[in-house]
Amino acid sequence: MAQSKSLPVALIQMSCTADPEANLRVALAHIATAARKGAKLICLPELFRSLYFCQKQNYKSFQLAEPIPGPTTEVLATASKKHGITLVASLFEKRAGGLYHNTAVVFGPTGKILGKYRKMHIPDDPGFNEKFYFTPGDTGFQPIDTPVGRLGVLVCWDQWYPEAARLMALRGAQILIYPTAIGWARGEKKSVCETQRSAWQTIQRSHAIANGLFVLSINRTGREKNLNFWGTSFITNPIGHVTQVASTHRSQILQASLNLSETTTTRQHWPFLRDRRVDAYAGLDQRFLRS
Numbered sequence: 001m002a003q004s005k006s007l008p009v010a011l012i013q014m015s016c017t018a019d020p021e022a023n024l025r026v027a028l029a030h031i032a033t034a035a036r037k038g039a040k041l042i043c044l045p046e047l048f049r050s051l052y053f054c055q056k057q058n059y060k061s062f063q064l065a066e067p068i069p070g071p072t073t074e075v076l077a078t079a080s081k082k083h084g085i086t087l088v089a090s091l092f093e094k095r096a097g098g099l100y101h102n103t104a105v106v107f108g109p110t111g112k113i114l115g116k117y118r119k120m121h122i123p124d125d126p127g128f129n130e131k132f133y134f135t136p137g138d139t140g141f142q143p144i145d146t147p148v149g150r151l152g153v154l155v156c157w158d159q160w161y162p163e164a165a166r167l168m169a170l171r172g173a174q175i176l177i178y179p180t181a182i183g184w185a186r187g188e189k190k191s192v193c194e195t196q197r198s199a200w201q202t203i204q205r206s207h208a209i210a211n212g213l214f215v216l217s218i219n220r221t222g223r224e225k226n227l228n229f230w231g232t233s234f235i236t237n238p239i240g241h242v243t244q245v246a247s248t249h250r251s252q253i254l255q256a257s258l259n260l261s262e263t264t265t266t267r268q269h270w271p272f273l274r275d276r277r278v279d280a281y282a283g284l285d286q287r288f289l290r291s
């Protein structure tokens with residue numbers, strides 16, 4: 001696992017269409033551009049191969065799923081090897097008939113799949129009917145070792161759960177990565193929209209602060225039926241400062257260099273892990289507790 005002082009990263013914020021092959025070509029073009037500019041870790045948004053099909057319950061949408069390894073992972077593996085990068089890509093996984101996952105795959109610079117994470121928290125809200133499609137993950141919160149560091153890969157709705165971020169940190173993750181598909185319902189009041197987006201960024205900044213880690217959040221953008229995806233992909237350093245943020249309305253490659261030694265420095269000044277009362281947290285594994 002590399003410990004280089006500076007890690008060049010790129011977040012691919014993109015809009016998606018109903019044509020999976022076209023979306024894949026766009027993603028590959030963005031990957032090539034980011035790699036030419038020096039990125040060694042490149043991340044794609046959640047379910048980038050298609051429109052966000054979870055807005056409705058439609059059995060035909062299961063046709064978008066594919067096995068891992070499968071056709072798309074072969075293409076992405078080739079791209080990773082060609083450019084010598086570590087790549088994080090979110091896919092609709094068909095594990096077996098009737099068994100599907102929302103899965104993030106991590107590829108190394110040799111083209112090998114280094115690991116995968118199956119989304120653990122599955123939402124069921126208006127416009128986000130994910131429980132119809134996805135089985136909750138069974139990979140647990142295990143970081144994935146790569147040449148650029150140990151990556152704590154989570155997916156979208158996982159963003160709202162401090163337990164997931166904490167467990168990744170306790171197991172040695174150096175960066176938290178959240179491929180995302182989140183937006184506003186069509187017709188929402190502007191004030192509601194801004195409150196939602198602010199909360200979304202705030203909770204992820206809190207994961208950075210509480211764990212002393214970099215956070216990479218990669219969203220899609222554009223209007224898809226009843227959702228306006230708000231883009232705003234961003235990078236947060238270990239003290240919770242947003243160092244880079246993308247546009248709300250357009251596709252964009254967000255690039256930065258991360259100094260991973262900042263984690264050690266931050267944790268020395270804010271020793272939250274040292275001061276945890278691990279003897280007093282009984283009950284955190286329960287759904288609800290009454291006094």
